[in-house]
Amino acid sequence: MTESLQWEEVASPPRYANTTDKPVRYAAVADRAGTVLGYLWLNDEDDAAGWQYRRAGGDEAFNMGALWAGELHEAKEKGLTPSAALDAMMRDYGPEDPSHIVPGSLKEAPGLEAVKELAARS
Secondary structure (H helix, E strand, O other), rough: OOOOOOOOOOOOOOOOEEEOOOEEEEEEEEEEEOEEEEEEEEEEEOOEEEEEEEEHEEEEEEEEHHHHHHHHHHHHOOOOOHHHHHHHHHHHOOOOOOEEEEOOOEEEEEOOOHHHHHHHHH
């Protein structure tokens, strides 16, 4: 009972990296009413992608992250690059869905911190 536990990960599903120190591309995600809930971000070079919710979006924005994180996990399991995953999500979700990527919102930022700051202040 006094021995330290030894953890050994034997298998886990593939995941995109959840951080990068390189420039990122990001797109706004909005609800049916057009309210921006957060941002999907990506960097192909580091095989990184994620969801950053807008604090002003409240619980809905935070909870919507589960949907978008799930989509990213499925895309990675299919072997898609982060950019290809974003392209697929742009095709698969529209204004009639609970949330969608806002057309024309794809932009570049110098790094992930810039997207986090945008989400915090907007």
